[in-house]
Amino acid sequence: MSDHRDARILVVDDQEVNVHLLVRVLASMGLDRVRTTTDPFAAADLFVDFRPDLVLLDLHMPGLDGFGVMGQLRVLTGPDDFVPIVVITADATTEARSRALAGGANDFLTKPFERTEVLLRISNLLDTRALHLRLDERRNELEVELQRRQEAERRLLAEMAERTRRIRLVMDEDRLRIVYQPIVDLQRNVVIGVEALARVDAEPQRGPDEWFAEAASVGLGHELEVHAVRAALACMDDLRDDVYLSVNLSPRTLTAGGVEELLATVPGRRLVLELTEHAEVEDYEALQDCLSRLRARGVRVAVDDAGAGYSSLRHILRLRPDIIKLDRTLTGGIDHDPVRRALSSSLVSFAQELGGTLVAEGVESTGELGTLRRLGIPYAQGYHLGRPGPLPTALLDQEIDLRDQGPPDCA
Secondary structure (H helix, E strand, O other), X not given: OOOOOOOOEEEEOOOHHHHHHHHHHHHHOOOOOEEEEOOHXXXXXXXHHHOOOEEEEOOOOXXXXXXXXXXXXXXXXXXXXXXXXXXXXXXXXXXXXXXXXXXXXXXXXEOOOOHHXXXXXXXXXXXXXXXXXXXXXXXXXXXXXXXXXXXXXXXXXXXXXXXXXXXXXXXXXXXXEEEEEEEEEOOXXXXXXXXXXXXXXXXXXXXXXXXXXHHXXXXXXXXXHHHHHHHHHXXXXXXXXXXXXXXXXXXXXXXXXXXXXXHOOOOHHHEEEEEEOOOOOOOHHHHHHHHHHHHHOOOEEXXXXXXXXXXXXXXXXXXXXXXXXXXXXXXXXXXXXXXXXXXXXXXXXXXXXXXXXXXXXXXXXXXXXXXHHXXXXXXXXXXXXXXXXXXXXXXXXXXXXXXXXXXXXXX
């Protein structure tokens, strides 16, 4: 038999001798959490107070019989609860048995009863009660978990809706503006191009990468990128004819359609398309097909942030870019780091063999600039050469000498 020593038993019988007998039987099972009454009218209050796991109930009692007691107890029992009732009676008639079972009894024993049979019946019903309690506990746990997940889903949907609202606001109210950072020829000391960089004037105040990541998370990444490129292309008429414009696009947006038509509005020879390497390319064949059509129009291709993302060399070898842009993690402190110098020097030869050229990003000091020039890296950009800002008209109209002057101010 299972161990039910913690089970609570309620005994209702108007005969004291029967109550004492049942208490002794229960004690032999180790069941000592027993409450008894010979008053059937007290049964309901005891049931509420004691919360038994099983009820042993006499059938024929004066004033209120067992059928009436069962009716009261079933009212007090929740629809999903299971508290077994065993009727123990001297009435062995078929009518009494049928009426008791129909009235809510779970088992029916006749007096005098066999001790072993009583023990077995009680043990089986307590097993069922214990199983019911475990199932009920598990059901409650699942309901709590379901509520938790539903609440999390509601919060997520609300958050997604708020993200979507923010991105739509940026585009609909034209809160995305473009700033430009010069790209400098380190040998001739002239600006040869500008990179268009997006800035968002909306709450919350944060970097553009976070805005574009949020747009992608709600399925608006393509729209926001195209919006930014369209805004960047508006400057083409203001740029000197020998200065190119560099715009950023993710491979996913480029292959999604619609971008080629937009880029067709400007001369291809004056356009550089920077592909960020922070996102893994899902379909190189589709990307290469798209790039082939753009290159046929004279558009050059740059790999942005080389060395900071997925499988740099494999990415570069598959795309064969015209320009490799060294990430700021490679150029920062290069004047003090022989490992960075060795890697950058090898990339100069690598780019030449590939038929491309290098642009070093993130140049922030005179020492870094001098080191890059000595390594033979031909082009660079960074705060030391010019901060992102409005189109640097004055800078584009004249040559600059980076050897004898401080860094040009493009803001």
